[in-house]
Amino acid sequence: VIGNLARMQLSSASSPADLAAMTSALPTIQDRVYLNAGTFGPMPQVAIDAMEAAAAREASDRYPHDMWERLDDAQVAARKRLASLVGASPEQVALMHTTHAGISTCMWGMDITPGDEIITTNEEHPGVLVPLRIMRDRRGARIRTVQWKSDPILLADAIAEQVTDRTVAVVLSHVSWVSGKVADLAAVRQRVGDNVLIIVDGAQGAGALPVDIGMGWDAYTVSGQKWTLGPSGSGALIVADPERWHPVMGGYFVTNDPHNPLDAPLQVTARRLEFSQESVVPLVGIAHALDFLTGTIGIARAHSHSVHLNAAARGILEPTLRRMHGASTPNNVMSGTAHLLICAVLPGTAPAITDHAASCGVSIRYLDDTHIRISLGAWNSEADVLELRAALESFAPCT
Numbered sequence: 001v002i003g004n005l006a007r008m009q010l011s012s013a014s015s016p017a018d019l020a021a022m023t024s025a026l027p028t029i030q031d032r033v034y035l036n037a038g039t040f041g042p043m044p045q046v047a048i049d050a051m052e053a054a055a056a057r058e059a060s061d062r063y064p065h066d067m068w069e070r071l072d073d074a075q076v077a078a079r080k081r082l083a084s085l086v087g088a089s090p091e092q093v094a095l096m097h098t099t100h101a102g103i104s105t106c107m108w109g110m111d112i113t114p115g116d117e118i119i120t121t122n123e124e125h126p127g128v129l130v131p132l133r134i135m136r137d138r139r140g141a142r143i144r145t146v147q148w149k150s151d152p153i154l155l156a157d158a159i160a161e162q163v164t165d166r167t168v169a170v171v172l173s174h175v176s177w178v179s180g181k182v183a184d185l186a187a188v189r190q191r192v193g194d195n196v197l198i199i200v201d202g203a204q205g206a207g208a209l210p211v212d213i214g215m216g217w218d219a220y221t222v223s224g225q226k227w228t229l230g231p232s233g234s235g236a237l238i239v240a241d242p243e244r245w246h247p248v249m250g251g252y253f254v255t256n257d258p259h260n261p262l263d264a265p266l267q268v269t270a271r272r273l274e275f276s277q278e279s280v281v282p283l284v285g286i287a288h289a290l291d292f293l294t295g296t297i298g299i300a301r302a303h304s305h306s307v308h309l310n311a312a313a314r315g316i317l318e319p320t321l322r323r324m325h326g327a328s329t330p331n332n333v334m335s336g337t338a339h340l341l342i343c344a345v346l347p348g349t350a351p352a353i354t355d356h357a358a359s360c361g362v363s364i365r366y367l368d369d370t371h372i373r374i375s376l377g378a379w380n381s382e383a384d385v386l387e388l389r390a391a392l393e394s395f396a397p398c399t
C-alpha cells in the first residue's frame with residue numbers, strides 16, 4: 001500500500017484513493033475521525049513497527065557489543081531526516097526531546113545579561129513562555145510582547161517596531177497554536193535586520209508546511225510528535241550557526257572526545273547542544289515517520305491539501321457555529337487558514353463539546369472554555385468535517 005501511495009503522490013487535494021491508502025497506513029485514523037494532529041500526529045504503521053522491533057531488541061539484548069554504533073546509526077538517520085525537513089545539514093541538527101527543551105537550550109545558550117530584551121508575541125505556548133520567564137527571573141531579561149496580527153507583514157512590522165539597541169532575540173511561533181495564523185519568518189528577518197537572533201517555535205510548523213533555513217531564522221524547533229508523525233520524546237533544535245550557542249547540558253558528545261571530557265574541544269556541530277539522546281526507540285520512530293511524511297505524503301502537498309480543506313471546512317461548519325451561538329455570535333467565529341482551524345463556541349462549552357465529539361468518534365481538542373481546535377492533515381477529508389458537524393449539531397449542553 002505504501003509503495004503504491006508513494007508512486008501515486010498526492011495532488012493538491014487528496015483523492016479518495018489517496019485517502020483510502022493513507023487510512024490503511026495510519027492506524028490512528030482507522031477507527032475514528034482524527035482531527036487532532038496539532039496535539040499528536042497519527043503515527044504511520046511503518047514507524048510503529050520499527051519502534052517495536054527496536055524496543056524488542058533493546059529488551060532482549062541488554063548490552064550488545066555494538067551498543068554505541070547502534071545508537072550512532074539511529075542518531076545519524078534521525079538527524080539526516082530532520083535536517084532535510086528544513087533544508088539544513090545534519091551538522092546543524094541537535095536532537096531534542098521537545099520544543100520546550102529546544103527553546104530552553106537557545107535561552108541558556110546565549111549570554112543574556114540584565115536589561116537585555118527579548119521580543120515575543122501574545123500567542124505563544126508555555127514551551128516559549130516558560131523559558132522566557134526563567135530568563136526574566138534568572139538573567140534579568142526584559143520581555144516585550146507584540147500582538148499577533150492577521151496580516152503576516154503587519155506582524156513583522158510590529159515586531160521590528162519593538163527592536164531597540166538592547167534587543168537580543170525575537171522568539172515566536174511559526175504557526176500560532178491558538179489562532180492558526182502563520183508568521184512570515186523571512187519578513188521578520190528582513191524587518192529586524194541581522195543583529196537580532198530569530199528563534200522559532202516550530203511545534204505547529206514543521207511537517208505541516210514548507211520550512212527552509214533560507215527564511216533567515218537562527219534556530220527552529222521540531223516537536224516530533226505532532227505534524228512530523230513521530231513519537232513523543234523525539235524532535236530537534238535546528239540552528240543556522242551551531243557555534244553561536246553555548247552548550248547548556250552535559251551530554252556524552254558535547255565534547256568531541258567522551259574519553260577526555262574535561263579537556264577535549266567542544267563539538268563545532270549542533271551536537272554541542274544535545275543533552276543526551278540515548279533511547280534508540282524514538283529516534284527510529286521519527287526517522288521512519290519522516291520517511292513516510294516526506295516520501296509518501298509530501299509536505300508541500302500536505303500543506304496545499306490543508307489549505308483547500310480549511311476553506312471547505314469553514315463553509316461546512318460556519319452555519320452550524322452561528323446557529324449554536326444565536327444572537328451572541330462573535331464576529332470572528334473561526335480563525336486559521338491552513339492546517340489549524342479554531343472555532344469559537346458558546347462560553348463554557350468547549351470541553352464538553354470535545355468530550356461529546358470523542359463519544360461520537362471524532363477527535364478534536366479544546367484550547368480554553370470558548371475555543372475548539374480542528375487539525376486538518378493530508379489524511380482528512382470533507383467527510384471528516386461533516387462528521388464533526390454532526391457531532392456539533394447533536395451536542396446539547398446541560399445548562
Ligand SMILES: Cc1ncc(COP(=O)(O)O)c(C=O)c1O
Binds near residue numbers: 098099177201203235
Ligand atoms: C506552539 C507550540 N509550542 C510548543 C508546544 C510544546 O511542544 P513540546 O511538548 O514538544 O515541548 C506545543 C504543543 O502543544 C505547541 O503547540
